[in-house]
Amino acid sequence: MALRAALRTKCALSGFLSQPSSSSRHGRVCASTVLAAQQRSNSTSSKISVDFDQSTGVAVMHMKSPPVNSLSLDFLTEFCISLEKLEMDKSCRGLIITSSLPKVFSAGLDILEMYGKSPESCGEFWKAVQEMWLKLYSSNMVTVAAINGSSPAGGCLMSLTCDYRIMVDNPRYSIGLNETQLGIVAPFWFKDTMANTVGHRITEMALALGMLYSPAEALKIGLVDQIVPEEKLMSTAEQAMAKWLAIPAHARQLTKSMMRKPTVDRMTSKREADVQNFVSFITKDAIQNSLRVYLEMLKKRKA
Numbered sequence: 001m002a003l004r005a006a007l008r009t010k011c012a013l014s015g016f017l018s019q020p021s022s023s024s025r026h027g028r029v030c031a032s033t034v035l036a037a038q039q040r041s042n043s044t045s046s047k048i049s050v051d052f053d054q055s056t057g058v059a060v061m062h063m064k065s066p067p068v069n070s071l072s073l074d075f076l077t078e079f080c081i082s083l084e085k086l087e088m089d090k091s092c093r094g095l096i097i098t099s100s101l102p103k104v105f106s107a108g109l110d111i112l113e114m115y116g117k118s119p120e121s122c123g124e125f126w127k128a129v130q131e132m133w134l135k136l137y138s139s140n141m142v143t144v145a146a147i148n149g150s151s152p153a154g155g156c157l158m159s160l161t162c163d164y165r166i167m168v169d170n171p172r173y174s175i176g177l178n179e180t181q182l183g184i185v186a187p188f189w190f191k192d193t194m195a196n197t198v199g200h201r202i203t204e205m206a207l208a209l210g211m212l213y214s215p216a217e218a219l220k221i222g223l224v225d226q227i228v229p230e231e232k233l234m235s236t237a238e239q240a241m242a243k244w245l246a247i248p249a250h251a252r253q254l255t256k257s258m259m260r261k262p263t264v265d266r267m268t269s270k271r272e273a274d275v276q277n278f279v280s281f282i283t284k285d286a287i288q289n290s291l292r293v294y295l296e297m298l299k300k301r302k303a
């Protein structure tokens with residue numbers, strides 16, 4: 001509810017996909033300049049910026065929340081607002097999600113939202129995570145993840161909700177659902193999303209061992225669909241997008257729904273119970289202790 005209220009307030013306040021400003025009132029301008037301005041629009045919030053090209057119907061969402069694009073409540077709220085607005089804009093048919101930060105696509109859920117927080121805060125946070133997943137996994141748009149850095153846990157989940165994943169081929173980057181390494185457990189809908197992509201057995205091993213894969217390994221098991229040099233990432237994403245957009249929209253959307261609906265329905269039917277489960281699990285002393293140790297390890301590794 002809090003997320004919905006925040007969405008309503010922010011939607012009312014912010015002028016997303018702001019109307020392209022016409023420069024014509026400043027005198028004569030080149031027609032192509034005006035056309036270009038009319039065809040592109042840009043929206044920026046503190047953690048997300050969106051470039052929308054009306055001539056292609058494709059928006060690029062840049063995650064820009066230093067240091068690691070962790071999925072905090074604020075981040076998720078902004079993300080969902082952006083997504084909802086794109087979804088409502090009938091001229092927007094495709095979305096590419098990428099990071100503006102060097103080396104990191106997204107570090108996954110913000111651990112500080114789960115550590116030392118009240119049950120109420122944890123519950124609100126979890127609802128926002130559910131909302132992000134639901135919106136992305138059931139989006140009518142073609143969604144492409146352009147993964148230009150590491151993408152553990154919630155970052156991997158975000159990528160998995162997209163229709164197509166392209167990752168930069170840099171062995172320093174990794175991707176996977178590594179929750180067990182933090183002493184926590186990926187919920188059933190994280191597991192379902194991964195199993196729908198790479199199959200049951202690979203998911204079982206990956207989740208149990210908290211596996212993080214290099215781009216080449218991720219390609220091998222089908223966790224990503226393509227790996228490319230950094231400089232080719234966006235052009236490859238645009239090419240993939242064009243291929244998906246060439247399919248008649250209703251046929252593509254119905255097919256997506258047919259493939260994903262059982263997973264979406266399973267989650268939505270258990271949504272409330274899932275929040276309760278998360279809150280009671282994450283607030284346990286033993287789990288809080290595991291998160292503390294993990295956070296300390298992150299800090300030590302840095303030192």
Ligand SMILES: CCCCC/C=C\CCCC/C=C/C(=O)SCCNC(=O)CCNC(=O)[C@H](O)C(C)(C)COP(=O)(O)OP(=O)(O)OC[C@H]1O[C@@H](n2cnc3c(N)ncnc32)[C@H](O)[C@@H]1OP(=O)(O)O
Pocket residue numbers: 067068070103104106107108109110111112150152153154155178179182184185186187277278281282295298299302
């Ligand atoms: C049985 C019922 C079950 C019910 C459900 C119950 C359970 C809960 C399930 C919860 C599912 C959780 C999903 C998640 O996404 S958990 C988050 C997992 N994420 C990670 O493990 C990533 C950790 N981070 C890293 O590995 C690295 O930071 C990196 C992303 C590879 C980037 O490396 P680098 O560029 O070297 O950056 P630093 O490591 O130096 O980090 C910079 C600062 O950022 C802080 N940080 C990093 N990740 C996070 C994060 N996820 N949340 C919050 N903060 C993060 C890091 O500590 C540094 O902070 P500092 O500057 O203050 O030291």
